[in-house]
Amino acid sequence: MTDAGPAEPAGTVVFLFDTTHHCLWAEEVAHGAGMPAEVVPAPPDRGEARCDLALETFRAKAVDLGDVLSTEGVEFYWPADVSRPDERVTDGPAPDGAVTTSED
Numbered sequence: 724m725t726d727a728g729p730a731e732p733a734g735t736v737v738f739l740f741d742t743t744h745h746c747l748w749a750e751e752v753a754h755g756a757g758m759p760a761e762v763v764p765a766p767p768d769r770g771e772a773r774c775d776l777a778l779e780t781f782r783a784k785a786v787d788l789g790d791v792l793s794t795e796g797v798e799f800y801w802p803a804d805v806s807r808p809d810e811r812v813t814d815g816p817a818p819d820g821a822v823t824t825s826e827d
Contacts, residue, residue, distance in 0.1 A: 736785045736802035738792070739765055745798055746776040752795045753778065759817050772800050779797035 737771075740746040746762060753760035758780065765777040780788050785805045793801055 734825050735779050735783050736805055737763065737766060737769075737777035737779045737800060738785075739769055739800040740774045740776050741772055741798065742775055743776055746774055746778055748795075749778045749792050749797045749799060752792060752797060753780070753788055756788075756791045758784055758791065760788065764788070769800075769803065 735815045738749060740749065741795050750760055756821070760778050762776050763779045765772060765775050769777075778788075782805070785802055789799070789801060
C-alpha cells in the first residue's frame with residue numbers, strides 16, 4: 724500500500740474551497756444549520772481548489788449541505804462523486820468549477 728495522504732473515510736465526502744475564509748465560513752454555516760461537518764486537510768488528488776482545507780460531511784448529507792452553502796453564498800467545489808441535479812446550482816458552475824450564487 725502506498726502513502727497517498729489521508730483518504731476520505733467510507734461514507735463521507737469533502738467540499739473544497741479556494742480560500743480558508745470560505746472553508747471556515749462553510750463550517751460555520753453547516754453547524755448553524757445543524758448539519759454535521761468538520762474541517763479536514765484537503766485531499767491531494769483534488770487539485771482544482773486553492774485551499775489546503777476541506778469540509779467533510781456524511782455522503783447522505785452532501786446534497787443538503789451543498790444547498791445550504793449555495794443559499795448562503797459560499798463558493799465551493801462539489802464533492803467529485805456526488806450526483807446532483809443541475810438546478811441545485813443557482814447560476815451554474817463558474818468556469819473554474821466553483822459554485823457561485825447571485826442576488827436577484
